[in-house]
Amino acid sequence: MVNVKNNTATQETKRKLIDAAGEVFAEVGYERATIKEITDRAGVAIAAVNYHFSDKQELYYQVVRHAHEACTNGVRSLEQECEGCTPEQRLRRFIETILRQSMDDSLPVWRGMLLSREMHRPTAATDRFIEETLRCYVTAIEALLAELFGGPVEREQMWLLANSVMGQCFIYPHKKEILARLYPDLAPVADRIPLIADHIARSTVATARAMQEASHRPAAPPAPVG
Amino acid sequence: MVNVKNNTATQETKRKLIDAAGEVFAEVGYERATIKEITDRAGVAIAAVNYHFSDKQELYYQVVRHAHEACTNGVRSLEQECEGCTPEQRLRRFIETILRQSMDDSLPVWRGMLLSREMHRPTAATDRFIEETLRCYVTAIEALLAELFGGPVEREQMWLLANSVMGQCFIYPHKKEILARLYPDLAPVADRIPLIADHIARSTVATARAMQEASHRPAAPPAPVG
Amino acid sequence: MVNVKNNTATQETKRKLIDAAGEVFAEVGYERATIKEITDRAGVAIAAVNYHFSDKQELYYQVVRHAHEACTNGVRSLEQECEGCTPEQRLRRFIETILRQSMDDSLPVWRGMLLSREMHRPTAATDRFIEETLRCYVTAIEALLAELFGGPVEREQMWLLANSVMGQCFIYPHKKEILARLYPDLAPVADRIPLIADHIARSTVATARAMQEASHRPAAPPAPVG
Amino acid sequence: MVNVKNNTATQETKRKLIDAAGEVFAEVGYERATIKEITDRAGVAIAAVNYHFSDKQELYYQVVRHAHEACTNGVRSLEQECEGCTPEQRLRRFIETILRQSMDDSLPVWRGMLLSREMHRPTAATDRFIEETLRCYVTAIEALLAELFGGPVEREQMWLLANSVMGQCFIYPHKKEILARLYPDLAPVADRIPLIADHIARSTVATARAMQEASHRPAAPPAPVG
DNA sequence: AATGAATGAGCCTTCATTCAT
DNA sequence: GATGAATGAAGGCTCATTCAT
Incomplete structure (x- = not known):
């Protein structure tokens, strides 16, 4: 029982540290985040980080790991929810999920911010998680x-389409502050998630259809635009 | 002549510092960048940063300023070049320019990387520049x-379209390393800039046309996708 | 007991630092004093200053505070000792106490030196203490x-007399080295403290008496000396 | 003529430097004074200090030298002025001169402040000047x-009296700020120089007379005060 | 299990000084 | 004669980490 109790206490402390660290890392980034600030917010001693995790790096690793798991779990549970829907509907739902995961204020605020940071420039210790997170998205999109398409798609076209979807989605969370400055009358973005998802989904479907048609008429390729 | 020479020498040292600082800041970010690393690469004494600029912050400010000016100048000169082209051609050229400015290896490598960092999370000292840089892009896109469209566009639709263009463009430079991991067989991206520009331009034009048509037939709005 | 022990250890280190800092500050002044010299003398790590005090300024503040308290405590305990004595005796004892507090080698040497520095030009952070220290003296003198006088004294006369007492006292500690150079045969001054106290007390009493008489014969003021 | 002109220019620059340095040294002390601040106030290049004087120390030396000479010259010219006066009158004039030299705002402000700093703790490079300045005062007082006394005075009594005079004089300039705090209603002191000089002179004469009488009646020494 | 005390490495900055012109 | 550019040495401070308890 002592072990159980201690384990519980330990888990509790670790959770408090991960939550506090998530906030701080998301707010100011890895370098500017100080262990003191984290332990102060968590209400524990400064040595607790080195005690429960081995060092600052490892704490960060665990924090990113948590965010990663929450995201991939979200995508997997979405796949189950949408089993009976049309491809168009599922695409739209998926896009909306990505947007919500990174902007919805009902989720822990730091999760999206942190992954945003990381996606932009993953740390050596975390790039595997980030890659997995994005690969989870990409696999679903593909x-x-x-x-x-109703059949196999040429790899390069798949690549272009998947990148377009992700690019259009991520610009909203990842350049949040700048967009708010450029279009102050259209902020906050979180309120327009359905509208955005609709737009991206439509555009993607239309572009995919156009690609499909073009590839079926190889004899007469459309003239380049520029 | 003495003044001219001295000025030249001063400008020379400042330029060396800005170039070296640009590299280092782009590689490891503001916090991890050390003045010693910068001055070593520039081949000057460590105190030169404090002499020519007042401190690390100001050096960083000047570095971002330089990158900002190069980008906005690029966009402006492009506008002059394309005076006789069709809107579609100009859009494609513009997209290609954004992609080249941030990925082309013939330009100073650090410029795109640095602005990439900054766009993602602008520093207090630099957000004005970053905003201006993006606003320059946005204005051109709009x-x-x-x-x-051949006429005025509703603001919300303009916002969606402009964001889509920027999102699709910036994903390539700003998530370069992750894309290389997700699609190792399609790297390096720089070799595919024309292909990408073509794709984004087509997709944008098609989406815009679809929007235009939809707004002309308000009686029968297309059913939502999802 | 753990807390008690830790507290003791902390207090011990802080005390060592304050003692070492007192010496160094007294010897070379605030600016020339280096944290390294202080921590070396105290036998602790250089970062200990920042840990126990926040920075060099705060350490200095605490050092001055200690010296201040020792001095004011000395004056207060003197007042209790001399309850039954005549005013003349008490004045003499008081003067002797001031002299001893700033020159007696049996007290921590740096205390007098440090206050000497501070009295001459108080730091922004310490002028309150210095003012209090001197005010403690002045209040006692008044x-x-x-x-x-056996009754109320005109404020301007009180001012002249108090300044004279303090001036005559402080010249010995505050211009110690120069006096040693001017009168090498009469050094060290510490051995002559009783003689000096006697002289200052006598002179003060005589001057006060003369003032008193003069004010009782306002009709025939004594001709100015010069 | 070229040499003459150059010499004149050189002297002019040196003078500007000494004046500016005097101000700065007086305001913030030797350590906190920076060469840049001095050369900025003097309106010359930063390298001028090392060119005209060899280093910061030497500049300081010359500044103190100037102040020293001004003071001793003042005492010497006073001696000539007062040739026909009584000893009492001359003492009073002398005291007034000391007070004016260190507090009168019509003189270069920094002179008194600087010597005040130096008297309190002479620098290795300047203690000779300071000693001479004070010796000049002491010699005159003696x-x-x-x-x-109308005859030879015992050395120890001379020492006590001279110290008392100097102590009473120097407390006003050297503890100026603190006195202003302790007696805010009696500031500024400069306006009360005649009153102070009168008080010190009277007190000194009276004490000297008392000493004289005591030494003439060795059979019945006065009982100690305390 | 958990903590407060203490540390060492490293960074930014300041400043007097030098050197080429 | 005089200067602006450039430097090297040194100091204060921060911070992740360790250790005794």
Whole structure:
């Protein structure tokens, strides 16, 4: 029982540290975050970080790991929810999920911010998680696009389409502050998530369809735009 | 002549410092960058930073300022070049310019990387520049879209389209390393800039046209995708 | 007991630092004093200053505070000792105490030196303490002079007398080295403290008496000396 | 003529430097004074200090030298002025001169402040000047006291009296700020120089007379005060 | 298990001084 | 004669980490 109790206490302290660290890392980044600030917010001693985690790096690793798992879990549970829907509907739902995961204030605020930081420039210790997170997204997108096409898609076209989807999605959370400055009358973005998801989904479907048609008429490729 | 020479020498040292600082800041970010590393690369004494600029912050400010000016100048000169082209051509050229400015290896490598960092999370000292840089892009994009539409565009639709263009463009430079990991067979991206520009331009034009049509047939709005 | 022990250890280190800092500050002044010299003398790590005090300024503040308290405590305990004595005796004892506090080698040497520095030009952070220290002296002197007069004294006369007492006292500690150079045969001054106290007390009493008489014969003021 | 002109220019620059340095040294002390601040106030290049004087120390030396000479010259010219006066009158004039030299605002402000700093703790480079300055004062005082006594004075008594005079004088300039705090209603002191000089002179004469009488009646020494 | 005390490495900055012109 | 550019030495401070308890 002592072990159980201690374990519980330990887990509690670790959780408090991860939450506090998540906030601080998200707010000021890895370098500017100080262990003192984190332990102060968590209400524990400064030596607790080195005690429960081995060092600052490892704490950061665990924090990113938590955010990563929350995101991939979100995508997997979405796949189950949408089993009966059309490909177009599933694409739209998926896009909306990405947007919500990184901007919805009902989720822990720091999660999206932190992954935003990390996606932009992953740390050596965390790039695997980040890669996995994005790969989780990409795999889902590719599956959806394959369904849209109704058959195999050429790799380069898949690449272009997937990048376009992710690019259009991530600009909203990852350049949040700048967008708010450029279009102050259209902030906050979180309120327009359905509108955005609709736009991206439509555009993607239309572009995919156009690609499909073009590839079926190889004899007469459309003239380049520029 | 003495003044001229001295000025030249001063400018020379300042330039060496800005170049070296640009590299280092781009590589490891503001916090991890040390003045010693910068002055070592520039081949000057460590106190030179304090002499020519007042402190690390101001050096950083000047570095971002330089990158900012190079980018906005690039956009402006592009506008002159494309005076006789169709809107579609100009859009494609513009997209290609954004992509080249941030990925082309013939330009100072650090410029794109640094602005990438900054756009993601602008520093207090630099947010004005970053905002201006992006506003320069946005203004150009909006003008092109207005031409495409052949008339005024509703603000929210303009916002969605402009964000889509920027999102699709910036994902390539700003998530460069992650994309290389997700699609190792399609790296390096720099070699595919024309292809990407073509894709984004087509997609944008098609989406814009679709919007235009939809707004002309308000009686029968297309059913939502999802 | 753990807390008690830790507290003791902390207090011990702080005390060592304050003692070492007192010496160094007294010897070379605030600016020339280096934290390294202080921590070396105290036998602790250089970062200990920042840990126990926040910075060099705060350490200095605490050092001055200690010296201040020792001095004011000395004056207060003296007042209790001399309860039954005549005003003349008490004035003499008081003067001797001032002299001893700043020159007696049996007290921590740096205390007098440090206050000497501070009295000459108080730091922004310490002028309150210095003012209090001197005010403690002045209040005691004024009380003694009022007793000597046997009634209220005109403020300007009180001012002249108190300044004269303090001036005659402080010249010995505050211009110690120069006096040693001017009168090498009469050094060290510490051995002559009783003689000096006797001289200053006599002179003060005589001057006070003369003032008193003069004010009782306002009709025939004594001709100015010069 | 070129040499003459150059010499004149050189002297002019040196003078500007000494004046500016005097101000700065007086305001913030040797350590906190920076060469840049001095050369900025003097309106010359930063390298001028090392060019005209060899280093900061030497500049300081010259500044103190100037102040020293001004003071000793003042005492010497006073001696000539007062040739026909009584010893009492000359003592009073002398005291007034000391007070004016260190507090009168019509003189270069920094002179008194700087010597005040130096007297309190002479620098290795300047203690000779300071000693000379004070010795100049002491010699004059001793001569005046000898006249007052009308014959030779025992060395220890001379020491006590001279110290008392100097102590009473120097407390006003050297503890100026603190006195202003302790007696805010009696500031500024400069306006009360005649009153102070009168008080010190009277007190000194009276004390000297008392000493004289005591030494003439060795059979019945006065009982100690305390 | 958990903590407060203490540390060492490293960074930014200041400043007197030098050197080429 | 005089200067602006440039430097090297040194200091204060921060911070992650360790250790005794």
